[in-house]
Amino acid sequence: MEKMEHIILESENNERIDKIISTLNAEWSRSQVQQWIKDGHVKVNGKQIKANYKCTTNDQIVIDIPEPEILDVQAEEMNLDIYYEDGDVLVVNKPKGMVVHPAPGHLTGTLVNGLMAHCKDLSGINGVLRPGIVHRIDKDTSGLLMVAKNDMAHEGLVNQLVDKSVTRKYFAIVHGNVPHDYGTIDAPIGRDPNDRQRMTVVDNGKQAVTHFRVLERFNQYTFIECELETGRTHQIRVHMKYIGFPLVGDPKYGPRKTLSIGGQALHAGILGFIHPRTKQYIEFEAPLPEEFEKLLIELKR
8 A cells, every 4th residue: 555645734724634635646536535534544643534624734644545446347339430440549439428438436338338349459558447548538528539459559649649749629619709810828737726626727737738710700609629739638628718718518617608518519520640550640530510510500690
């Protein structure tokens, strides 16, 4: 079992212990931390405490990080929209509403479950829960994803993401009339200190760059194309909100009064990369989903 120690800073005085611990690692959720406290994995000054314990400056926190449980992810037959496949890579068009990979408490119905039934070979680099997954898109975002079928392909695709050489273009409808035809948003993204379920622009965040261009303007809405240079969690949703043009239908970052389309109007429409084996550049385009098209037609009216 791995141990982690933390001394409470003056700025953390009188904060709840579960809140502080959940900010020490972006992978730890507050509910997970509360379970650790309940199970006795967290001690303050050598004593067990409750999740609502208020910390005092110089308190010594010791966390025994439990080993992650081995989860059994089952293959499930699904009608996947495969755009390309060979022995190394696969490109799939994910529908809106589908989660990319399983998580504890949510082990079925994900894209990974379907991929495991579709092909017997997926890269093992990301472990049991994320076999073959090189990058992901949000549950309510539709569009193209590349999947690695072996470790060589996985490393090759990840290196291209790191080098920012993968083409990833998204189509979105935003609130407001974007005045500039083109723009670049370069603003670091990290966890929102007030709400760990959200991301936001913060000084100490990871570098995030989004390029956009306007495709069509409507009265109170704009249809845009966004190209990702980096791939941070919720990047386009956070960046467009940051410049005052949040995505239509976005329950997390959009305004309360928005158009209802069951989640954000965001589609990963164009994906291009250098094939890790042939070294040839290949690019794919997935048309807008039907409900997205319908919304555009309504806005044009």
